[in-house]
Amino acid sequence: MPAPRTISLDAMGGDAGPAVVVPGAAIALERHPGLRFLLFGNAARINPHLEAHPALVERSRIVHTDAVVEMRDKPSQALRRGRSSSLWLSLEAVQKGDADFMVSAGNTGALMAMAKLVLTTMRGIDRPAIAGQWPTLRGTCIVLDLGANIGATAGQLTEFAMMGAAMARAILHIERPRVGLLNIGVEEIKGIEEVRQANAWLKENEFGIEYCGFVEGDQIGQGIADVIVVEGFAGNIALKTAEGTAKQMAAWIREAFSSSPTAKLGGLLAQTGLRALKDRMDPRRFNGGPFLGLNGIAIKSHGGTDALGFASAIEVGHEMAESRVIERLSSDLDALHGKLGEPQRVRGSS
Amino acid sequence: MPAPRTISLDAMGGDAGPAVVVPGAAIALERHPGLRFLLFGNAARINPHLEAHPALVERSRIVHTDAVVEMRDKPSQALRRGRSSSLWLSLEAVQKGDADFMVSAGNTGALMAMAKLVLTTMRGIDRPAIAGQWPTLRGTCIVLDLGANIGATAGQLTEFAMMGAAMARAILHIERPRVGLLNIGVEEIKGIEEVRQANAWLKENEFGIEYCGFVEGDQIGQGIADVIVVEGFAGNIALKTAEGTAKQMAAWIREAFSSSPTAKLGGLLAQTGLRALKDRMDPRRFNGGPFLGLNGIAIKSHGGTDALGFASAIEVGHEMAESRVIERLSSDLDALHGKLGEPQRVRGSS
Numbered sequence: 001m002p003a004p005r006t007i008s009l010d011a012m013g014g015d016a017g018p019a020v021v022v023p024g025a026a027i028a029l030e031r032h033p034g035l036r037f038l039l040f041g042n043a044a045r046i047n048p049h050l051e052a053h054p055a056l057v058e059r060s061r062i063v064h065t066d067a068v069v070e071m072r073d074k075p076s077q078a079l080r081r082g083r084s085s086s087l088w089l090s091l092e093a094v095q096k097g098d099a100d101f102m103v104s105a106g107n108t109g110a111l112m113a114m115a116k117l118v119l120t121t122m123r124g125i126d127r128p129a130i131a132g133q134w135p136t137l138r139g140t141c142i143v144l145d146l147g148a149n150i151g152a153t154a155g156q157l158t159e160f161a162m163m164g165a166a167m168a169r170a171i172l173h174i175e176r177p178r179v180g181l182l183n184i185g186v187e188e189i190k191g192i193e194e195v196r197q198a199n200a201w202l203k204e205n206e207f208g209i210e211y212c213g214f215v216e217g218d219q220i221g222q223g224i225a226d227v228i229v230v231e232g233f234a235g236n237i238a239l240k241t242a243e244g245t246a247k248q249m250a251a252w253i254r255e256a257f258s259s260s261p262t263a264k265l266g267g268l269l270a271q272t273g274l275r276a277l278k279d280r281m282d283p284r285r286f287n288g289g290p291f292l293g294l295n296g297i298a299i300k301s302h303g304g305t306d307a308l309g310f311a312s313a314i315e316v317g318h319e320m321a322e323s324r325v326i327e328r329l330s331s332d333l334d335a336l337h338g339k340l341g342e343p344q345r346v347r348g349s350s
Numbered sequence: 351m352p353a354p355r356t357i358s359l360d361a362m363g364g365d366a367g368p369a370v371v372v373p374g375a376a377i378a379l380e381r382h383p384g385l386r387f388l389l390f391g392n393a394a395r396i397n398p399h400l401e402a403h404p405a406l407v408e409r410s411r412i413v414h415t416d417a418v419v420e421m422r423d424k425p426s427q428a429l430r431r432g433r434s435s436s437l438w439l440s441l442e443a444v445q446k447g448d449a450d451f452m453v454s455a456g457n458t459g460a461l462m463a464m465a466k467l468v469l470t471t472m473r474g475i476d477r478p479a480i481a482g483q484w485p486t487l488r489g490t491c492i493v494l495d496l497g498a499n500i501g502a503t504a505g506q507l508t509e510f511a512m513m514g515a516a517m518a519r520a521i522l523h524i525e526r527p528r529v530g531l532l533n534i535g536v537e538e539i540k541g542i543e544e545v546r547q548a549n550a551w552l553k554e555n556e557f558g559i560e561y562c563g564f565v566e567g568d569q570i571g572q573g574i575a576d577v578i579v580v581e582g583f584a585g586n587i588a589l590k591t592a593e594g595t596a597k598q599m600a601a602w603i604r605e606a607f608s609s610s611p612t613a614k615l616g617g618l619l620a621q622t623g624l625r626a627l628k629d630r631m632d633p634r635r636f637n638g639g640p641f642l643g644l645n646g647i648a649i650k651s652h653g654g655t656d657a658l659g660f661a662s663a664i665e666v667g668h669e670m671a672e673s674r675v676i677e678r679l680s681s682d683l684d685a686l687h688g689k690l691g692e693p694q695r696v697r698g699s700s
Contacts (some may be wrong), residue, residue: 066616137598147534151540182496183412184586192583215591221598233542234584236534238591240567246593248487248571252630253603263623270615273606280602 004034005100005321007314008093011041012068012086013311014105014303020169021105022049024310026056031311032318038063038093039084065089069110071303078110079117091118094296101297101317103288104311111300112148112291119296122330124337127222128293129160129232130268131167132239133286133316138223142167142177146289147236155340156198157181157229161202161333163292164227165209171316176208180215180225181233198229205339208332230326246281288313289297290320292329297321354384356405357664358443361391362418362436364455364653364660368392371455372399372533374660376406381661382668388413388443390436415439415690419460421653428460429467437461441468444646451647454586455660461650461651462498462641467640469646472680473685478643479582480650481517482589483636483666488573492517492527496639497586503546505690507579511552512682513642514577518674523664524574526558530565530575532584548579555689558682596631619670638663640670642679647671 007028011021025037039046043064050057067085069078082088087106092102093099095118104111112128121128131144142164162178168177183195195214202211212225216237220228230238233286235344249262255276257267267274279285283302287309291298297320301313320326357378361371362465368391375387386409389396391638393414400407417435419428434439437456443449445468454465462478471478481494492514511529518527531552533545545564552561562575567588570578580588604625607617617624629635637659639646647670651663670676 137601150534150695184583184590217587217592218597219596220591221594230587232585233534237532237580237584237588240534241570241588241591242567242595244568244571245592247568249596249599249627249631251487252627256618256627259623259626266616266621266623267617269619270607270613270614273609273613273616275608277599277602277606281505281599297566317444325450 004036005032005318006036006098007317008038008090008099008102009040010086010090010102010104011039011046012106014301014305015071018046018049020305020307020310020320022046022053022056023307024314025060026053027307028314028318029056029059031315035059035318037061038090038099040065040090041068042066042197058105058147063089064089068164069107071107073107073110074266075109075113078107079113082110082114082309088114088118089114091296091298094298095119099286099297100321103299103301103310103317105303105305105313107299108300111298115291115294115298119294122293122295122333125159125293127229127290129163130289131164131292133171134220134239134242134288135286136223140172140286141220141223141226142171143220143228143230143233143235143239144292145230145232146239147232148291151233152194152231153192154201155233157194157198158201158336158340159293159333160229161198161209161227162207162210162336163246163329164229165207166329166332167227167241167290169328170320172227176210177226178210178212178224179227179229180212180219181226182217182220182230182238184216189195194231196222201340207336228239245344250281279291284309284312286312288316290316293333295326295330297326329339347349353663354386355382355668356386356388356448357667358388358449358452359390360436360440360452360456361389362398362456364651364655365421367397370641370655370657370660372396372403372406373657374664374690375410375583376403377657377661378664378668379406379409381665384407384513385668388440388449389413390415390440390654391418392416392444413439419457421457423457423460424616425459425463428457429463432460432464438464438468441465441646441648444524444648447471450671450682451649452647453651453660453663453667455651455653455655455663458650461648465641465644465648469644472643472645472683474683475509475643476478478641479513480639480641481514481642483521484570484578484589484592485631485636486571486573490522490636491570491573491576491578492521493570493578493580493585493589494642495580495582495585496589497582498581498641501583502544502581504544504551507544507548507581508551508690509643509683510579511559511561511577512557512686513679514579516675516679516682517640517642517670518576519678520670520675524576526560527576528560528562528574529579530562530569532578532580533564534566534568535564550688556688593633600631634659634662636662638666640666645676645680647676
């Protein structure tokens, strides 16, 4: 039986701070009554939100600090003045072993910079990747990197494959995930050198994954793979573009059902099905992106999510902690580096 | 009054060849009765399709050739054996002044390689870009590059801005188009060096456009700009991802309306609105991507489109020819290169 989990929360992160973090924790506690919480932040601002959740009060400890990293702080600013911030302290709790994982809805750049310093990166990893969940016709897939790295060497793309596979095992419970490499054109003659080299390595070696070769952007949503690997610039653009297209279509659907009284009636009759459609795409269900490649679990929640969305981010961390993802990934990466050798992994200037 | 246009068509290109090209030309002729067509390809295969379109027969001349570039030929193979191919000859008709523009649904890589050789690139341009039309909540925007270039220097991104603006003037009839630079994060501290440098140039100079700074992937579909500029790897992935997301949502909508007898009735009542939604996203309406930066107009049609889609691609070429896009773009690029100077435009190795 696994030990009860302690979760470290940056209570001040995100657009709404404790007004979302506290009720989010309450939802997570309902799902997993054994959880304990460390809430880092301004006690006077956290306490009023706790009042509505007596069960949570019993399972929580507030660690007061006045210092907060602002959403608009540059990573360098955050680092200079942020070592007593709720963000830094919530990471430190994981590093010290006081918590099993941390969640923050705060400043992504600051979280990345601090997580690297506090949790440190795994052996051979320069910079973690950010992974996310993507709704598909067949369920959910993991896409990474979503913007932590701009450009990626073949070695980094191969590392992302291992990281994404580790997350798929933890979150999707697929022991041997199908992994695809995002490219333009499915013919092997196409694509950049780094992507082609990563393709060759993933094909030639046994890494405990089902490698399915190149995939194109329109195949992500079909669920052609459990893990989609891409460098961070294109990955971030793909994710945002998919979100934008979904919103655009939702606006058109609303318009279609308000175009006439008959259409409005049609919408009423189909409302159960339409609500299911809305639920399927609900971004709150897919909230929570782990930083992979760190010696500890740090989850980034969207800054503008609500309590339900924040609870999803906690769930991601919980699944990862349950599946002992750090130990497994660390040994997978060591095996990868052993197979490919040091010289091949040398980073370019990108 | 503009002169009647002559259009050069690669009748053998695409999945269906003349079975799509010929009826596509017939639709274009209905829209613009003054058009003339040069049909390059196998006369024995073209003629049977012409029989159903007597008006088109009168306005067409078949230029017979047996040689065809196959969809799976590599550009180098196509170049070696393709100088008598329908693709090459249809480009040559534009270069010789026998036609105002050409359209092919054939092999993209071969079309690119041959177009560079036959039409040649504009002064200072190494490689053309491929542009496309993207449906938005506010109408249509132009996105480029869609994959002709992998990676782009700041100078190339700035050139893409000029090329996209020229296309927006021709197709969207907007004299001073809003141009955005696709990036990850809207803060100026984010993004790669090339994108940041292009941003600075576009801000500091007057290029006859309304520069609106960085845009993110989710803003494309909102119609925040008339032209979206991005290097070809991320641009191709963004386009394909949007197409995939639209298909995914269409599948979910169909499911929502077949989930129960009541929902089916609802779908029937809303069918006018739903059909309008389908029309809005119909990829055939947005078919036809010009290669920009060439001394001549070459339009790539999707290889799998039908006659209606092929007619859209002809329409794109027609609008571009009407607006004298080549002359205008050529002088805009000269002005750009004059402003930015040669050294700044030096290409990187990417």
